[in-house]
Amino acid sequence: MATLRLVSGTPDEVLAALAGVLDGSGTPFAPLPDDAAGAARAEQAAAPDRPLEDGCAVVLTTSGSSGEPKGVLLSREALIASAQATHDRLGGPGQWLLPMKPYFVGGLQILTRSLVAGTTPVLLGETFTQSAAAMTGARRYTAMVPTQLTRYLETDADALRSFDAIIIGGASMPEPLRAKAAEAGVTAIPAYGMTETGSGCVYAGVPLDGTSILLDDEQRILIKGSTLFSGYRLRPELTAEVLKDGWFRTQDRGELVDRRLRVVGRVDDVVISGGVNVTLTTVQARLLEHPQVKDAVVLGVPDAEWGTRVVAFVVGEPAAIERNALRDWVSETLPRAWAPQDVIRLDALPMLASGKVDRQGLLEGVR
Incomplete structure (x- = not known):
């Protein structure tokens, strides 16, 4: 069996190591x-001192935004298939700007796409606008998380418009943000995927070529295709639990609207609070519709009285996010029982390096 080496997560180090595994000259x-x-x-998830599973090129660690980090095994074939399918969907290969960390799958795939296309990636410099100006490719692409897009729309809108496509992943893209990008003339494409799918595999609700999606009886999203991971590092029991007959059982629920996938939340986003089923993502979406709420996340917290207490963490104008005012706002369109019992105001939501909200950190702060 092959051995696994650890490399620094800097763009140059990852690009060099990635080039080696893609052309067959390097080691996993x-x-x-x-x-x-x-x-x-x-390092703990990668376990470099243990024999490596066959066919693995890269081991990436999941962000751990809602649970224990795991080592995800990605093959050379899966990485290349993802890059090629992305270019096919976007209209052809191009030059990529890297505004995210390359040790997460979104950043790693920007480098993979660059190598597959034979182009030189541009690293994010002091400002997004300066970095965009350094690009020379006929077609220009980048990818980022919703938080970055929100910030750059305020400071670098002209630079954003210069890209042929901007893939938005790492978290769901709120409808107000989608509308704001469209109004600004920015081609922002929401993507759905994860480390286990080799980055985004569904763009604007439509699977990439080579990817199939299916909804089971619980509306859980199942994914099959050439970009899928090979399994979890040294976790055969967990691999067998989520990979069945070639289908990856995600932790997300979805629905098909006009043949397009719409992700409606995680399987565990429905909680029972006071005997009532509450869909946390629906409450969160309603809060984000408030004109003075800039960001929000809604979580369920174990509670002796309610079973699960619905807690909203909100960023926005102080007067607008007073508890009773927001409960009334939610109750205008949703059942009163869905209104959050607690509202916690924050200057900003805590983020992991992957660009996802640190849900575990938020939960630990209120338990």
Whole structure:
């Protein structure tokens, strides 16, 4: 069996290691985050001193936004298939700007697409506008998380408009943000996917070529295709639980609207609070419709009285996010029982390096 080496998670180191596994000259690797705690988690998940499963090119550590980080095994074939399918959907290969960390799948795939296309990726400099100006490709692409798009629409809208496509992943793209990007003339394409699917595999609700989706009786999203991971590092029981007959059983629920996939939330986003089923993502979406709410996340917290207490963490104008006012706002369109019992105002939602909200950190702060 092959051995696994650890590499620094800097763009140059990851690009060099990635080039080696894609052309067959290098050895499988696991990139380490640039913070000590993240590097320790990644090294533990990668287990470099243990024999490596066959066919693996890269081991990526999941962000751990809602649970224990896992080592995800990605093959050379899956990485290339994802890059090629992305270029086919976007209209052809191009040059990519890297505004995210390359030790997460979104950043890694920007580098993969660059290598497959034979183009030189541009790294994010002091400003997004300066970085965009450094690009020379006939077609120009980038990818980012919703939080970045929100910020750049305020400061770098002209630069955003210069890209042929901007893939938005890592978290769902709120409808107000989608509308704002469209109004600004920015081609922002919401993508659905995860580390286990080799990055985004569904663009604007439509699967990439080579990818199939299915909804089971619980509306759980199942995914099959050439970009799927091979399994979890040294976790055969967990691999067998989520990979069945070639289908990956995600933790997300969805629905098909005009033959397009709409992700409606995680399987565990429906909680029972006071005997009532509450869909947390629906409450969150309603809060984000408030004109003075800039960001929000809604979580269920174990509670002796309610079973699960619905807690909203909100960023916005202080007067607008007073508890009773927001409960009334939610109740205008949703059942009163869905209104959050607690509202916690924050200056900003805590984020992981992957661009996802640190849900575990928020939960630990209120338990």
